[in-house]
Amino acid sequence: MKRGVQRLDETVVLRDYPTVVGEMSGWFFRARETSNNAWLGEGIDLWGRQVSHRADDPDSAIAAAVDAARVVQAHLTSASS
Numbered sequence: 001m002k003r004g005v006q007r008l009d010e011t012v013v014l015r016d017y018p019t020v021v022g023e024m025s026g027w028f029f030r031a032r033e034t035s036n037n038a039w040l041g042e043g044i045d046l047w048g049r050q051v052s053h054r055a056d057d058p059d060s061a062i063a064a065a066v067d068a069a070r071v072v073q074a075h076l077t078s079a080s081s
Contacts, residue, residue, distance in 0.1 A: 008046045017044055019062060027069045031058035041065035045072075 014020075017028035029070040034054075041061030043051045049072055053064035 005047055007067060008044075008048060009053075013044060013046065017042070021062075021066050024066055024069055024073075025065075027061050027073075029065055031061045031080070033058070043069045 004073055013028050019029040019031075021027065021029060024043075027045050029041065031039050031041050034040050037056055037065050039055050039058045039061040041053045041055065041058070043062075043065040049065055051065050051068035051072060053063045053068060055061035057063060
């Protein structure tokens with residue numbers, strides 16, 4: 001039996017993913033240092049879709065995660081048309 005996907009609570013998501021990128025409405029991001037000078041940029045939307053990217057600095061990691069989220073959004077938009 002299929003179960004519906006529950007929409008996540010925005011306040012809960014914001015607690016763990018505090019970075020909001022203006023043009024990426026509905027997506028939330030964070031950067032974590034996983035080891036010395038190794039950063040993981042992660043993003044999640046309110047439906048639980050996740051993206052991530054590793055980089056040498058937090059800004060690059062988040063920028064790459066935002067780019068990945070844009071690709072996901074583009075696929076969703078084209079699939080719904």
